[in-house]
Amino acid sequence: MILTARIAEHDLIPFDLLRQKHFPQDRNFLRAHMTMFHRLPGEYVGRIVESLQFVAKETRAISARLAASVILYPAWHSQLKALS
Structure with a gap:
């Protein structure tokens, strides 16, 4: 099971x-996405x-900025940093 974050459409474009x-x-059959947990x-x-649904109800959307980005074959990896 893989958990990805929901990202606003306008933020996905770049x-x-x-x-x-x-x-x-x-191999490019998915849109850009942010994998939070793999496997x-x-x-x-x-x-x-059940746990994720509970947390999602109690948590507001998280604003973040791109902190770093690098190509590590076969994927493009980006580090996001939450804004306070």
Whole structure:
């Protein structure tokens, strides 16, 4: 199970352009995205979803800025830093 963040459409545009330019076209079938957790244990999907729904209800949207960006084949990795 992979958890990604929801990103506003207007914020995705520059990342989509970078992805189209640098990511192998034969593997470029997703829009730009931010993976928060990779390989969450699928056998706990119920508990994970329940916890995330609770946190999402209690948490406002997070504003962030791009802190760093680098191409690490096969992906473009960006570091986001939350704004206070």
